[in-house]
Amino acid sequence: MLECRDIVLRREGWEFTADLDLQPGGRIAVIGPSGAGKTTLLSLIAGFLAPDAGRIAWQGRDLTGIAPGKRPVSVLFQDQNLFPHLDVTRNVGLGLRPDLRLSPDQRDRVAQAIADVGLGGFGDRLPANLSGGQQSRVALARVLLRARPILLLDEPFAALGPALKSEMMELLDRIGRDTGALMLMVTHDPRDALEFARQTIVVQDGHCQPPQATGDLLRDPPPALREYLGGSIGG
Amino acid sequence: MAARILRVSAGPAIAAGLALLILGTLAAVAWQAEGLSGLSSWDWRAVRFTIWQAALSATISALLAVPVARALARRRFWGRGLLVTLLGAPFILPVIVAIMGLVAVFGRQGAINDALRALSLPEISVYGWQGVILAHVFFNLPLSVRLVLQGWQAIPSERFRLAESLGFAPRDVARHLERPMLRAVLPGAWLAVFLVCLTSFTVALALGGGPRATTVELAIYQAFRFDFDLSKAALLGLIQIAICVGALIATRWIAVPASFGAGRDDRVTWQGPAGWRRGTDALAIALASAFLLWPIGAVTLRGLPAIPDLPPEVWTAAIRSVVMAVISALLTLTVTLILALHLSRRPSGWIEGAGMLPLVASPLVLGTGLFILLRDVAGAQALALPVTVGVNAMMALPFGLRALIPAARTMQQDYGRLAASLDMTGIARLRLLVLPRLARPIGFAGGLAAALAMGDLGVIALFSTDQPTLPLKLYQLMTSYRMADASAAAVLLMAISFALFWIFDRGGRLA
Secondary structure (H helix, E strand, O other), X not given: OEEEEEEEXXXXXXXXXXXXXXOOOOEEEEEOOOOOOHHHHHHHHHOOOOOOEEEEEEOOEEOOOOOHHHOOEEEEXXXXXXXXXXXXXXXXXXXXXXXXXXXXXXHHHHHHHHXXXXXXXXXXXXXXXXXXXXXXXXXXXXXXXXXXXXXXXXXXXXOOOHHHHHHHHXXXXXXXXXXXXXXXXXXXXXXXXXXXXXXXXXXXXXXXXXXXXXXXXXXXXXXXXXXXXXXXXXX | OHHHHHHHHHHHHHHHXXXXXXXXXXXXXXXXXXXXXXXXXXXXXXXXXXXXXHHHHHHHHHXXXXXXXXXXXXXXXXXXXXXXXXXXXXXXXXXXXXXXXHHHHHOOOOHHHHHHHHOOOOOOOOXXXXXXXXXXXXXXXXXXHHHHHHHHHHOOHHHHHHHHHOOOOHHHHHHHHHHHHHHHHHHHHHHHHHHHHHOOOHHHXXXXXXXXXXXXXXXXXXXXHOOOOHXXXXXXXXXXXXXXXXXXHHOOOOOOOOXXXXXXXXXXXXXXXXXXXXXXXXXXXXXXXXXXXHHHHHHXXXXXXXXHHOOHHHHHHHXXXXXXXXXXHHHHHHHHHHHHHHHXXXXXXXXXXXXXXXXOOOHHHHHHHHHHHHOOOOOHHHHXXXXXXXXXXXXXXXXXXXXXXXXXXXXXXXHHHHHHHOOOOHHHHHHHHHHHHHHXXXXXXXXXXXHHHHHOOOHXXXXXXXXXXXXXXXXXXXXXXXXXXXXXXXXXXXXXXXXXXXXXXXXXXXX
């Protein structure tokens, strides 16, 4: 279980609070207005930010003070998920060894992961020579290899068109089933939440509400959420 | 855990060491100095001359820069890009080489005086205060032109188009667009030149001297070298520091733009006015180009054929200088990289300040201080080369930091979290993220540091050494009137300096 117990983070004139219990293997959408603290929640779990109070633990193990790279966590950011100076193979290989000293067996696994996301033969390309969708696939191949039990997604497909985006969501779905990871996905689009996650966390004014069933929440949103969503879900 | 502590504290430790070294050196200077009564009227004259010549050089450079920059901004012609790039070259041109060139053109045997004689006009002298000013304008006019040109190019071209559509005459353009820009840009450009000229040593050594053209830096050298009066050298050092600190305080109100780097020139600006202004623009560009290129061309023509006949000790000095310059550049790069990486993760005023400290300490002051500190450990002979390498490495730090800090910040913003989430730390992070991402600024900073160290004739002149660097050897040839050898050595020195810069910079681009 991922426990976020009595988390408080204070910044000038702003406070973020969370108290959550998230089950392994769950899929959870995180929605809320810009600046409400969605990315803050992910950054705390990833270890980029340290809470001023409270603790975060995974399967009973306290994560406080553990460096981001040592946590049981993979992250997909909005952008800059790939190093532009490294080719596809090396970008994916970083998921196995951060110093890229790979054994022959590990090299095979990297090639397999690249083939799994449909990019066989693209191994020696630089990210600049790939389309946006292909770049997302490379990042997903690395997630697949890292196989961490928690996957944090900060609107990673926001820049993609609708067709590509649903393609990526399918791929993500498959990776989720293969790795059995707990997935938290920040999104602006309630349809993503409906499609992807049984449960949804609403973040508002720096406060995280506990996860609720996505369908119920969107059918009958509380007033503030209704205002944020506007007319984007009919009925 | 130990590795982590080591990594986190390397930045502050280096910065503290640097601050200790520089401030300790300055403290040694202060300790050695006796009361202000130790200064004669000669010394006060040096103080006045230092400030006066810096102000005059800055003013002339700024005034001449305006027509040249305007012409470059509003005209397109063949070779314009090359000319703008060349405006960056004086930054790494060894001072002593430029002096050779100026002597070749403006000296007694030079073309200018030949022409004056032919016209039965009085000759001019390149020595004395006018020579100091001439050399400073030679070095700093290009810098001023670049800074003012940037100002011109920063005016959005839409505004010029608007002016055109409103039927503005050139006078109206000047009043509404150009003069407001100049008011904003010129103070910074003036101060940048003023700061450079305050610590002028080589120019004053070669062209100045005497009661009417001695700078404080030159007076330190004379007190140290000829009178061996350490307490007076130290006292003058304190005055030099006070002058630099005073000028730096002025930069709190007036932003000084970066004084290096090739001119950026990728904007399409407006069509300049036709008519007689075409002629004056062409004249401004032609005169400025001639003023800058002629001396270098003259010394090259004179020196190139004599290179095969250079005595072997010049080649020895050249090799010695290259080794010292490369060591110095690597020192600068190591310290700069550690400080910039630390600052990119957590901004820290005092660490950045420590890196910029060399700006308040002139090379001669540092050299004097290090000699005072180390004289019981080793003699001047043994200290000469290591102290020169160390001081040159320190003097290049501010330039290295200005090139690397913004790049390191961008890298941290763009890829810091990704690298952290993938557990890339230590050597792996350096190898797979830092060096590839920062290769260009590292190459550029290394090139600047190597070229500056290669051409420097400051600290080494303090010590009487039988192991001269190439600039010192060149100066010795010059003062013994072996002008053919001196010209050849100047060409050699210029070629090596530019080559060092090119190799580092190119290496960074290809990496």
